[in-house]
Amino acid sequence: MTLESSNTTVGILYDIENAPFEMLNYTLGKARRFQPCRTIVISDWEERPEQKRWEKLLRRPGFTFRQISRTFLGKNSLDSALYDSAKLLYEEGVRRYFIITTDSDFVRIAQMLNSKEKSYIIGVGTKQASETLRNAYDEFIVYPAEEKETVRKKHTRKNAETAEKAEEALEKAEPKANKKAEPKKDVKSKKAKANKAEKNEKEKPVKAEKQEKAAKATKAAKTAKAAKTVKAAKTANDEQAAANAAAKNAKSKAAPQAAAAEKPEQASHVNPAAAAPSAAPAAKSEHKAKAAALPEGTFAVRLPKTLRKQLEARMQEEEVTMDELITYLLMRGLSH
Structure with a gap:
């Protein structure tokens, strides 16, 4: 099969068995970065004849879609057919490629495209793609997580900036609020101190009366105890004197x-x-x-x-x- 191409041609190798239609449509949008140039999309379109959207895609202007024939059927038959097509494009001087797959078997196609003269290869696949496959390309575009992550990062950055601005505004407003709140606080504290002093003045006579009663009770108890001690000592002395007198008699x-x-x-x-x-x-x-x-x-x-x-x-x-x-x-x- 002869493919008319030149060094201004971009080749897109589409693994129709492992990549959905949305991934191909996404890649066609990315390929516009190299235009004006001819873009050839190669795959086995007859493998999925039930998908009517291929027909619509084939009529898309600015792109050339080529059907490839498999030399044998079974596992890796599509990989071999795409390998043969890429080899023809490479021999005709095409040096820019998109490879749409997450299958690590396509590493050998990338190695072939860099065998003599280096090509610029962009891989498009899901985040499950292996490191070996990613490293085989000059660029690797994750579908669809990368765009979502970019949008999420933008929102996160925007939210962070908004939060920083709000925090700065709060820090600026806080000293003013403290200044306004300080006089009220002083008034409240002065009022509380005045109430406390008034309460203490009222309680002073009561405390003094209680202390006086306690002192009188303590004094009376000491007096009673001393009188009792003197009486007991006198009684003991009288008993001793009576005993001595009785003994003498x-x-x-x-x-x-x-x-x-x-x-x-x-x-x-x-x-x-x-x-x-x-x-x-x-x-x-x-x-x-x-x-x-x-x-x-x-x-x-x-x-x-x-x-x-x-x-x-x-x-x-x-x-x-x-x-x-x-x-x-x-x-x-x-x-x-």
């Missing part, structure tokens, strides 16, 4: 009785023949000397040995002193 009454009890025992042990009249005054003076040697307020009592032994045994049994035991006995005798 008991001792003074018990002295003659103890002396009387001691005399019979002494008489039973003393030999009348040995007792000389001259010894009595000496013993009496010795007893007086011993009594004088005792501390003031105490007196000596001589007890019979039997009574003393009984008292000592009772003292050990009760675990008390001799004075305590005698005092107890005397008090007991006085009570009967």
Whole structure:
């Protein structure tokens, strides 16, 4: 098949099996950048005879549409037919191409178009195209995401600029608003302080009265406590004095009785023949000397040995002193 072309011709290789009609229509719009020149669109149009729109597309002015024949049927038959057509265009001097596909098998067509003299190849495919396919072209146009992303970026940039302007306007307006709000704030704070001072003035007499009552109650409690302590101490002193007086009286009454009890025992042990009249005054003076040697307020009592032994045994049994035991006995005798 002979294709009339030259270096002012643009070749468009359309993978009709893997690219929809919209992608071809989109590419035809992009190809106008190279005009005025001849544009040849090559594909197997008979493969999709049911699509009436091909007929309408074939009548489109400014483009030449060529039908290619496959040398064999099956997988990659269209790729091989397009490869053969691209090779013919390349040998006739065409150096500008559009390849419409997302199939990575078309990489070998791009390599062939750059085998001897480099061509300028623009690929058109979806975002699923591999990096190998993209790198094989001089340009790669994503359909349709790239245009949508461009529009979205424009809107995003516009929104960002609007937001920045609004923020700047807000920053400029904020100091003015603060200046206007400050006097009101001062008036409110002054009014609040005045109300608080007035409230404190009203509460002062009540607080003073409460403090005075609390001080009186504390003073009365301290006075009552001191009086109670003095009374208790006086009562204890009176009881102690009464006990001392009772003990003293008991001792003074018990002295003659103890002396009387001691005399019979002494008489039973003393030999009348040995007792000389001259010894009595000496013993009496010795007893007086011993009594004088005792501390003031105490007196000596001589007890019979039997009574003393009984008292000592009772003292050990009760675990008390001799004075305590005698005092107890005397008090007991006085009570009967």
